[in-house]
Amino acid sequence: MPHILTGNRLETGDVLWWDGSDWTLHIREAALIEPAAIEALIAEMKPAERINDLAAVEVTVEGGSYRPTTTRERVRAIGPSVRPDFALPSLPVDTI
Amino acid sequence: MYRYDKIDQAIVDARVAEFKDQVARRLNNEITEDQFKPLRLMNGLYLQLHAYMLRVAIPYGTLSGTQMRMLAHIARKYDRDYGHFTTRQNIQYNWIKLEQFSDLLDDLSKVEMHAFQTSGNCIRNISSDQFAGAAADEVADPRPYAELLRQWSTLHPEFSFLPRKFKIAVIASEADRAAIQLHDIGLQLRKNDAGDLGFRVWVGGGMGRTPVLAKVIREFIPVSQFLSYSEAILRVYNRYGRRDNIYKARIKILVNELGIEEFTRQVEDEWALLQPLALDAPQSEYDRIIAQFPDPAFDPAAPDSIDVSNPEFGAWVDQNTHFHKQRGYASVTISLKPPGGIPGDASSAQMDIIADLAERYAHDEIRVTHSQNLVLAHVRKVDLHALWTVLRAAGLATANLDLVTDIIACPGMDYCTLANARSIPIAQKIAAKFENDGAAQRDIGELKIKISGCINGCGHHHAGHIGILGVDKKGEEAYQLLLGGSGAEDASLAKILGPGFDENGIVDAVDRLIGFYKSARTGPDERFLDAYRRLGPAPFKDAVYV
Numbered sequence A: 001m002p003h004i005l006t007g008n009r010l011e012t013g014d015v016l017w018w019d020g021s022d023w024t025l026h027i028r029e030a031a032l033i034e035p036a037a038i039e040a041l042i043a044e045m046k047p048a049e050r051i052n053d054l055a056a057v058e059v060t061v062e063g064g065s066y067r068p069t070t071t072r073e074r075v076r077a078i079g080p081s082v083r084p085d086f087a088l089p090s091l092p093v094d095t096i
Numbered sequence B: 001m002y003r004y005d006k007i008d009q010a011i012v013d014a015r016v017a018e019f020k021d022q023v024a025r026r027l028n029n030e031i032t033e034d035q036f037k038p039l040r041l042m043n044g045l046y047l048q049l050h051a052y053m054l055r056v057a058i059p060y061g062t063l064s065g066t067q068m069r070m071l072a073h074i075a076r077k078y079d080r081d082y083g084h085f086t087t088r089q090n091i092q093y094n095w096i097k098l099e100q101f102s103d104l105l106d107d108l109s110k111v112e113m114h115a116f117q118t119s120g121n122c123i124r125n126i127s128s129d130q131f132a133g134a135a136a137d138e139v140a141d142p143r144p145y146a147e148l149l150r151q152w153s154t155l156h157p158e159f160s161f162l163p164r165k166f167k168i169a170v171i172a173s174e175a176d177r178a179a180i181q182l183h184d185i186g187l188q189l190r191k192n193d194a195g196d197l198g199f200r201v202w203v204g205g206g207m208g209r210t211p212v213l214a215k216v217i218r219e220f221i222p223v224s225q226f227l228s229y230s231e232a233i234l235r236v237y238n239r240y241g242r243r244d245n246i247y248k249a250r251i252k253i254l255v256n257e258l259g260i261e262e263f264t265r266q267v268e269d270e271w272a273l274l275q276p277l278a279l280d281a282p283q284s285e286y287d288r289i290i291a292q293f294p295d296p297a298f299d300p301a302a303p304d305s306i307d308v309s310n311p312e313f314g315a316w317v318d319q320n321t322h323f324h325k326q327r328g329y330a331s332v333t334i335s336l337k338p339p340g341g342i343p344g345d346a347s348s349a350q351m352d353i354i355a356d357l358a359e360r361y362a363h364d365e366i367r368v369t370h371s372q373n374l375v376l377a378h379v380r381k382v383d384l385h386a387l388w389t390v391l392r393a394a395g396l397a398t399a400n401l402d403l404v405t406d407i408i409a410c411p412g413m414d415y416c417t418l419a420n421a422r423s424i425p426i427a428q429k430i431a432a433k434f435e436n437d438g439a440a441q442r443d444i445g446e447l448k449i450k451i452s453g454c455i456n457g458c459g460h461h462h463a464g465h466i467g468i469l470g471v472d473k474k475g476e477e478a479y480q481l482l483l484g485g486s487g488a489e490d491a492s493l494a495k496i497l498g499p500g501f502d503e504n505g506i507v508d509a510v511d512r513l514i515g516f517y518k519s520a521r522t523g524p525d526e527r528f529l530d531a532y533r534r535l536g537p538a539p540f541k542d543a544v545y546v
């Protein structure tokens, strides 16, 4: 199963996704990571300590976009399911 | 209301300065997240699913209009224009930024508020009866004693690293509106045969993974000695509470392992040892604090009758006002469970309106209830219609106190990192079946539905007449159904009825339970809980698992 890397920005707490060279707010811009490379990537990033709660998220790839396999990570990616007003129009809460 | 003196303010200012420095050092990467995390948690700052969450302490759930207005300001300036009132009578903000946190703390401290001891293994915010000082059935106002406990427990050096968190509730009537039997210590103010005030002391209650009802370890401790007695309980717990296993670290486990007689003996021995230290507050301190909780200047000529010719207003008066000790007055519950709403959420604009109403009609006092509603404790009956009119326009006049749509729900997986499942959508779906029909809700009568998104039980599911617990079933959200709990004076723990459900299944199951209850009750006066206690689980189970 493919994986992407996530974390929360230290300064703001924002949910972030690793795009291969930088962090992005949008899951659609994330980069797939080989499962074997995840541990090394997290170990490499951790000393910088600017992103908290680094973790790999399992996703399926559907029509070119990523869908985390757990509800928890879908809620993280999209926002609270009970606040549709906070979600991006391109990623509405009914896709949770 | 209690106002800070110089010492109170100095304590908060010093703590704020300390934490601001810690935040700055973390932002400059001078300390690691592993070093910072326990510090921020001790200051009520969590990292949740979407952002930082801040929990602000509201001592015994009491706020002034000025404080409520500041909470609205914080929601507006630092968050997304709303806050969430919790089952601990606190408020949480869900979208806080660390880089703005220092300014936020300064703003809070301007109104004698802070966020420390809302997390961590310390004595948490003291909770109490939302009708304190107004209830006709109380022996005295419990808030001065809750305030003494607040001062005693604030940064108490011996109790800042307990085996686990520690929760204390104080009430002053036989009716329990603060769930004292589900607290680590529950204190019930009462009078002995000589007419002296003292506390019945309950210990070892709690929810979470191992729900337990508290046991009485002393029928009467004079108010003059209740602080040293509390100190003795905490000392025994601090010494022997388990630190090797987080799931066995609460005082309820220690009480259970030692047995109540042995635990009581140890507390009494410890208390005897403490006597020479004279730890109790002097009478002058009691007097100073009690003097800050006077009755408001009641209007002795306030009329006692209410014109309820408007049926919608009449239904609200019936449901959401509570008998007051002063003729011509009532206590008003402002429901934070409107149709389609999120239990406990209030917008900044609503908070501002409530602050205005408190100042205009309620002697500048607001209370937060453990059911995630708000209370204006002292309102003239003659002002109720004007008050209701403003509340109604602000979406705050839902007449559903203690009814099927007045559901407690924790933030669940919509916000919380620990959750197994979402709670709020379940509350909304259950409420949606009834919220447009006030008469049907009133016909069902008192029904307390409580929903937690995980075993930690912040949504008090074990104390629900109907309790719902979110669980993880092979990666899917699932829900257990429990029946028969109560957090009131008739406290009991809800028991699992049978196999769990998915999201739609649990909503249908609740619907079937209510349908069965209505067909089986002896009459409209028999509550759901009473019918369950009379009939036992079997027929309810048959009704659900058809």
Ligand code: SF4
Pocket: B410, B411, B412, B413, B416, B417, B418, B419, B420, B452, B453, B454, B455, B456, B457, B458, B459
């Ligand atoms: S009960 Fe669980 S899911 Fe709900 S707020 Fe508490 S820890 Fe989070």
